[in-house]
Amino acid sequence: MPSFIVQGGHPLSGSIQPQGAKNEVLQILSAVLLTAEPVTIHNIPGIIDVNKMMALLSGLGVKIVDQGNQSFQFQANDLDLDYLFSPRYFEDAKKIRGSVMLLGPLLSRFKKAYVPKPGGDKIGRRRIDTHLNGFIKLGATFEYDEKHDSYFLSGTNLKGAYVLMDEISVTGTANMIMTAVLTPGRTTIYNAACEPYVQKLSRMMVRMGARISGIGSNLLVIEGVEELSGTEHTISPDMIEIGSFIGMAAMTGSDLEITGIDVNELGVIPDTFERIGVQMESHADKLVIKGSEPYEIQKFIDGSILTIYDSPWPGFTPDLMSIILVVAIQATGSVLIHQKMFESRLFFVDKLIDMGAQIILCDPHRATVIGMGRKARLRGIEMSSPDIRAGVALLIAALSAEGESQIHNVQQIDRGYQNIDRRLQALGAQIERVDNI
Structure with a gap:
C-alpha cells in the first residue's frame, strides 16, 4: 500500500486550482x-x-x-x-x-x-x-x-x-x-x-x-x-479541497492563491476560517490566502471561548471539521470543535497529540484545541490515514511539522484528492509517494 514521506517545515507558494467536486x-x-x-x-x-x-x-x-x-x-x-x-x-x-x-x-x-x-x-x-x-x-x-x-x-x-x-x-x-x-x-x-x-x-x-x-x-x-x-x-470546483488548501496555507505559513473558483458558492467556509484568524482576500474567481500572517482565534461577544460546529447547508460542512481543527493548532487562542454528525471523526486527534498539539478530546464529538501561536512546531511522526478528510488533516500537520513524517494508508486520501502529492510538489512541498515501507 502507498505511503507519503513528508519533510515538513517548507513554506508553499504559488497558485492551485481545485479539482471537480x-x-x-x-x-x-x-x-x-x-x-x-x-x-x-x-x-x-x-x-x-x-x-x-x-x-x-x-x-x-x-x-x-x-x-x-x-x-x-x-x-x-x-x-x-x-x-x-x-x-x-x-x-x-x-x-x-x-x-x-x-x-x-x-x-x-x-x-x-x-x-x-x-x-x-x-x-x-x-x-x-x-x-x-x-x-x-x-x-x-x-x-x-x-x-x-x-x-x-x-x-x-x-x-x-x-x-x-x-x-x-x-x-x-x-x-x-x-x-x-x-x-x-x-x-x-x-x-x-x-x-x-x-x-x-x-x-x-x-x-x-x-x-x-x-x-x-x-x-x-x-x-x-x-x-x-x-x-x-x-462539475463545480470542490469546496472541500478549497477549504483544505486554505488550512494548508495557514498551517505552513504560506501565501497561496486558490484559482478557478466561484467565491459566492463557498457559503460560510471562508468566514469560518476567518473566525479562527486566517487572513484572506476574496475575488470573484479566486481566494488569496495570507498564510504567512499570524492568526488569532476570535471569541464570542461575551468573551467566552469560540465554538465551531458542523451543520447542514448553509452551515459549516462536516467534511471540513478535521481541517479546521488542525488549523487551530497553530493559532493564538483556544476553540471548541464540536463535530455533531459522526461519532468517530475526531479519533485521529491522538496522532496530532503525538506530534505535540495541545488538544483535549472531551468526548467522541468534541475537542478543545489550545493554539500554540507558532511558538512551537509540531514534530514529524509515523501515522496512518483513517479516512479521507482526517488523512488530509494529518498531511497538513505533517507539512507544517519539524522533521520527517510517514503517512500510511494514503489510498484513503486518493479516494477524494486527485494527484495530491504531485500538485503539492508544484507548490514547493517536500512530499514523496512510496510503496510498501
Missing part, C-alpha cells in the same frame, strides 16, 4: 442512468471513488466515452440489469459509499434495484434508513438479506407522495429526487438537504426535462415526467 460528481454519475440519451459530464476528477463508480456504471452496460480533458460521455440505453446480481457487482458496490445512490435511478427507471451495504469512511454510524424509508413512502418495497447484508428493492407501484426526511441527508435527498422525477404524480420532499451538490443535481435534471421547484430550499416539489433527455453538465 467529489460529492457532486458521484450524484451526477448516478443520474446518467435516468435517461437513454447521451449525457456529457465535464471536469470529472480522477479519484478512486469516481473510478469505482464509473466501473459500476460500465458493468451495468453504460457506454462511456473518454472525450479527453476530464470530460466523458455516458449513455445508458442498453443496460444489463443481471449484472446487479453478480458476485462482481456485489464486491465492487460494497467498497464505495456512493453506490447507494444507484438505488434511486434504478428504482425510478427500471423499477428494481439491488445494493450491498455500502462502504466508505469509517467515521461512525452511517445508516441508510433515510433512503429506504423514502423509497417506501413512494410505494417501493424492499427485502433485506441478512446473510449477505444487502438490499433488494421493487418499484412496480411507485407514485408521488409526501416524504418527510427523518434526517437532513445529502445522499438521501439526492436519491429521493432521482426516484421522484420519473415517478407518476407529485412528490413533496420536506426537510430536504439543500447543499450545492443537491442544487447542481436538481438543475441538471431540470435541463433534462424534470419538473422540480424549490431548488435551494428544504422543501422540494417534484412533478413526475415520463422520460428525461440527455444534457451536458460541468
Whole structure:
C-alpha cells in the first residue's frame, strides 16, 4: 500500500486550482442512468471513488466515452440489469459509499434495484434508513438479506407522495429526487438537504426535462415526467479541497492563491476560517490566502471561548471539521470543535497529540484545541490515514511539522484528492509517494 514521506517545515507558494467536486460528481454519475440519451459530464476528477463508480456504471452496460480533458460521455440505453446480481457487482458496490445512490435511478427507471451495504469512511454510524424509508413512502418495497447484508428493492407501484426526511441527508435527498422525477404524480420532499451538490443535481435534471421547484430550499416539489433527455453538465470546483488548501496555507505559513473558483458558492467556509484568524482576500474567481500572517482565534461577544460546529447547508460542512481543527493548532487562542454528525471523526486527534498539539478530546464529538501561536512546531511522526478528510488533516500537520513524517494508508486520501502529492510538489512541498515501507 502507498505511503507519503513528508519533510515538513517548507513554506508553499504559488497558485492551485481545485479539482471537480467529489460529492457532486458521484450524484451526477448516478443520474446518467435516468435517461437513454447521451449525457456529457465535464471536469470529472480522477479519484478512486469516481473510478469505482464509473466501473459500476460500465458493468451495468453504460457506454462511456473518454472525450479527453476530464470530460466523458455516458449513455445508458442498453443496460444489463443481471449484472446487479453478480458476485462482481456485489464486491465492487460494497467498497464505495456512493453506490447507494444507484438505488434511486434504478428504482425510478427500471423499477428494481439491488445494493450491498455500502462502504466508505469509517467515521461512525452511517445508516441508510433515510433512503429506504423514502423509497417506501413512494410505494417501493424492499427485502433485506441478512446473510449477505444487502438490499433488494421493487418499484412496480411507485407514485408521488409526501416524504418527510427523518434526517437532513445529502445522499438521501439526492436519491429521493432521482426516484421522484420519473415517478407518476407529485412528490413533496420536506426537510430536504439543500447543499450545492443537491442544487447542481436538481438543475441538471431540470435541463433534462424534470419538473422540480424549490431548488435551494428544504422543501422540494417534484412533478413526475415520463422520460428525461440527455444534457451536458460541468462539475463545480470542490469546496472541500478549497477549504483544505486554505488550512494548508495557514498551517505552513504560506501565501497561496486558490484559482478557478466561484467565491459566492463557498457559503460560510471562508468566514469560518476567518473566525479562527486566517487572513484572506476574496475575488470573484479566486481566494488569496495570507498564510504567512499570524492568526488569532476570535471569541464570542461575551468573551467566552469560540465554538465551531458542523451543520447542514448553509452551515459549516462536516467534511471540513478535521481541517479546521488542525488549523487551530497553530493559532493564538483556544476553540471548541464540536463535530455533531459522526461519532468517530475526531479519533485521529491522538496522532496530532503525538506530534505535540495541545488538544483535549472531551468526548467522541468534541475537542478543545489550545493554539500554540507558532511558538512551537509540531514534530514529524509515523501515522496512518483513517479516512479521507482526517488523512488530509494529518498531511497538513505533517507539512507544517519539524522533521520527517510517514503517512500510511494514503489510498484513503486518493479516494477524494486527485494527484495530491504531485500538485503539492508544484507548490514547493517536500512530499514523496512510496510503496510498501
